[in-house]
Amino acid sequence: MDVRVQEEAFDLGVETSAFAARQTGMGAVVTFTGIVRDIEAGLDVMQIEHYPGMTEKALAKIASEAKERWSLGDVLVIHRHGALKADDLIMMVATAAPHRVDAFEAAEFLMDYLKSRAPFWKKEVTGAGQDWVAAKDEDEDALSRWE
């Protein structure tokens, strides 16, 4: 299990290749990548704040739970914080499993929990001002399918 919270950019290709290369006996690797989406007002900066200490614990807990629920070889989570621009990569998860269904489902589970249970907050800064991104009801609802 590899959980990283960092300000620096990461290289999706390098991380994915390295993750796949260190697996043995796994038939499937699934990755998900989150990207900063531009908004109509024109995004200057997406500021991502987090809770150092709790963030790492919360991500490790979510990743451990995924490993308990599915037959997984390994899990990788990278999540950035700080000032990002439109089209920057925010985060990625990767799962490795003997079979693809476990890898896909675990990746979805990780994403659903990471959205509303990992202590990150996004603020959109535009020429017109700045706004904290509100949590969406559907993100909270998405958790119910895993209960």
Added chain:
Amino acid sequence: MDVLYFAWVRERIGQPKDRIETTAATVRDLVEELRAREPRYEAAFADLDALRVAVDQELADFDAPLAGAREVAFFPPMTGG
């Protein structure tokens, strides 16, 4: 006890952290104490439904006991991913 604030809670209060002495039994009691301090705290804690809380870096609810707690954090619903 350290009390931490994140995102707009931090902005409304105007600082990221308070170090306080408290005898509050629960998170809710602590909120009442903070609210009574100054209008900026009152403003930040006006709607508890809009807030989440962590006690010693674990998500908790407002009725959670504070006995032995070293760190309490208040923040809006999280928007990771």
